[in-house]
Amino acid sequence: MFKIVFMGTPEFAACSLKALIDAGYDIPLVVTQPDRRGNRNKMILSPVKQLACEYGIETAQPVRLRKDEELIARLREMAPDMIVVAAFGQILPLSVLEIPRLGCINVHGSLLPDLRGAAPMQAAILRGLDESGVTIMRMEEGLDTGDMISKVACDIRGRDITEVSDILAHAGAKLLVETIPHIADGTAVYEKQDDSLSSYATMINKADGMTDFAEPAVMIERKIRAYKEWPACYSYLDGLQVKFYRAEALDEEPDGEPGTVSETGKDFYTINCAEGKLRIYEQQLQGKKRMSAGDFMRGHKLSTGDRFCSI
RNA sequence: CGCGGGGUAGAGCAGUCGGUAGCUCGUCGGGCUCAUAACCCGGAGGUCGGAGGUUCAAGUCCUCCCCCCGCAA
Numbered sequence: 001m002f003k004i005v006f007m008g009t010p011e012f013a014a015c016s017l018k019a020l021i022d023a024g025y026d027i028p029l030v031v032t033q034p035d036r037r038g039n040r041n042k043m044i045l046s047p048v049k050q051l052a053c054e055y056g057i058e059t060a061q062p063v064r065l066r067k068d069e070e071l072i073a074r075l076r077e078m079a080p081d082m083i084v085v086a087a088f089g090q091i092l093p094l095s096v097l098e099i100p101r102l103g104c105i106n107v108h109g110s111l112l113p114d115l116r117g118a119a120p121m122q123a124a125i126l127r128g129l130d131e132s133g134v135t136i137m138r139m140e141e142g143l144d145t146g147d148m149i150s151k152v153a154c155d156i157r158g159r160d161i162t163e164v165s166d167i168l169a170h171a172g173a174k175l176l177v178e179t180i181p182h183i184a185d186g187t188a189v190y191e192k193q194d195d196s197l198s199s200y201a202t203m204i205n206k207a208d209g210m211t212d213f214a215e216p217a218v219m220i221e222r223k224i225r226a227y228k229e230w231p232a233c234y235s236y237l238d239g240l241q242v243k244f245y246r247a248e249a250l251d252e253e254p255d256g257e258p259g260t261v262s263e264t265g266k267d268f269y270t271i272n273c274a275e276g277k278l279r280i281y282e283q284q285l286q287g288k289k290r291m292s293a294g295d296f297m298r299g300h301k302l303s304t305g306d307r308f309c310s311i
Numbered sequence: 312c313g314c315g316g317g318g319u320a321g322a323g324c325a326g327u328c329g330g331u332a333g334c335u336c337g338u339c340g341g342g343c344u345c346a347u348a349a350c351c352c353g354g355a356g357g358u359c360g361g362a363g364g365u366u367c368a369a370g371u372c373c374u375c376c377c378c379c380c381g382c383a384a
Contacts, residue, residue, distance in 0.1 A: 037384065041313065241381070266336095266348040286381045287316040291323075294348095298336050299324035 002184065005080040005100075006048075007031040012121075012169040013086035014047035016107050019173035020084065023180075027057055028078060031071075033089050034061040066093040075099050082183070084176065085139065094141055102183055104139040107172045109165075111135060111151055113198035116144035121164045123201030125226040128218070130157040132164070134172035136179045138190060145198075147190035150179045160225035204231070209243075210310055211235040213258035217249035217276030232284075235259070235308040242308065245290055246282035261306045267294035269302055 003026045006017050013032075020027060030052040038044035045053075052059045062068040072095055075083075082100045085092065086107040097104050110120035112135040117123075124132040133153040140146040152175045156164045182188040209231035211220060224233045224244050232243040254272035255262055262270040262277055270279045284290040285300075296302070 037313095039380085039382095041384090243381095264348085284380085288323095288380065290380095294336080295323050298322070299334095301335090 001026045002082075003028060003078070003080045005029045005031065005075060005078065005083045006086075007083060007088040007090075007092075008048045008086040009033045009046045009089050010087050010165075011047045012109065012165050012172075013088065013107075014051045015169035016084065016086045016173040016176050017048055017051055019177050021051075021055055021057075023177045025180075028080075029060060029075075030057050031060045031062065031065065031088070034063055062090075065090050065096065072096055072099075082180070086172070091143075092139065097139055097141065105149070105176075105180070105183065106137050106139045106144070106146065107176055108135045108137060108144055109168045109172065110201070111153060112137060112144060112148055113193040113195065115199055115201045117201040118203045120201045121168060122161055122204060122226040124156060125159070125161060125164060126222050128222055130155065132156050132168065134168050134175055136172075136175055143200075145193060145195070147192055149183065149188050149190060150175055158225075160228045162228060165229075206231045209233050211244065211308070212310065213271060213278075213308065214274045217251075217273040217278045220273060220278055221247050221249040236311045237285075237302075237306065237308050239311065241286040243284045243290075244278075244280055244282075245284065246280075248279045248281065250277040250279055252277050256305065257307070259308045261302060261304050261308075263304060264297060264302055267292060269293050269297065271308060 004020060006013075006020060006027055007030070008014065008017060009032050017027075017030065030048060032046045032048040032052070035043055035045055035049070049059050049061070060071055060074075062071050065071065072093070075096060076099050080100050082102040083092075083096070083104040084107070085104055087109070092104060108116075108120065109132070110116070110124060111131075111133040115123050115132070121132065131153055133151055135148050136150045137144070137146045137148045152171045154167050154171050156167065159167070179188065204227065208223075209227050211223070211233045213220070213235075220233065224247050227233050228245060232245070234241050234243045236242065250270065254274070254277055256272045258272055258274045260272050262272045264270075268279050268281050270277050280293050282290065282292055283296060285296065
């Protein structure tokens with residue numbers, strides 16, 4: 001029976017794992033990131049681990065797979081036909097890449113060679129792309145540089161990271177189960193990546209969420225969509241942190257310093273940027289739940305001229 | 312036992328030194344305007360997260376529990 005070891009961590013990966021399970025593959029082991037303490041020290045299991053537990057699949061959670069000789073030896077012993085990797089979050093050493101006879105197959109959230117790297121979906125949103133997609137490829141030592149086997153394009157116009165991740169996760173999972181048989185029977189076509197067309201999506205930092213109203217409104221609006229899950233776009237009002245979750249960039253002349261409130265509406269307020277204005281519809285004040293701008297203004301008087309700043 | 316903020320009307324908030332619980336929005340009824348995120352008048356709606364305790368008297372002070380949020384990881 002066709003044996004697959006799966007490696008992945010977030011929801012995006014869980015979607016592919018589910019597809020493999022539903023397709024009936026033999027999955028003796030799932031490798032995912034170690035359990036981490038989440039908010040207020042509560043243990044949070046990765047979506048992939050949750051799914052694996054649900055189906056009674058054994059899990060391994062190495063701190064550093066590349067240095068876990070025991071696990072690597074175990075993988076070798078299992079002799080899987082294929083290792084499928086999706087947003088695993090760790091680099092696979094050559095010693096692992098060489099184990100499966102059909103190679104390590106990666107589900108990557110971009111149309112390679114564009115947006116190689118850790119956060120391709122966020123990068124696609126930041127760039128304002130109308131279209132992105134998923135590439136199934138055969139992994140090699142370089143970062144997302146392996147030969148491409150199949151691709152699917154998706155419309156991501158105006159979507160936030162939650163939506164893009166969901167769209168690409170499902171498209172990728174579908175593509176994965178369609179592609180594996182071709183890899184297995186040798187009919188798959190391996191296409192080299194054109195390095196001259198490549199780009200990289202760098203890792204996201206907490207500081208990337210600090211909102212700078214000196215940036216154009218359209219850019220800030222993209223960041224709000226891209227960073228919604230983490231770290232979120234935040235600013236400070238009277239020393240209190242406010243995170244923005246839904247906004248619209250207006251192509252209007254600012255009528256005040258960047259960061260100042262231009263106008264307040266019934267269910268929104270508008271902030272002046274260096275270029276254009278940003279209309280906020282949903283936000284969260286520190287210590288409070290996420291709420292609509294209208295709800296926020298019911299309890300906090302916000303008026304024209306009030307200023308959001310970076311502290 | 313990581314640090315901190317919070318739970319009060321359908322929603323968002325205020326509530327001082329303990330003394331019959333208030334504001335904005337919504338909602339319901341009535342009125343007014345060419346008009347507005349309108350305006351005016353009136354009404355309904357709360358065992359103040361839960362359980363004890365102190366007190367003549369607890370939203371408020373003390374103890375324990377539940378839930379939510381931010382930071383740090």
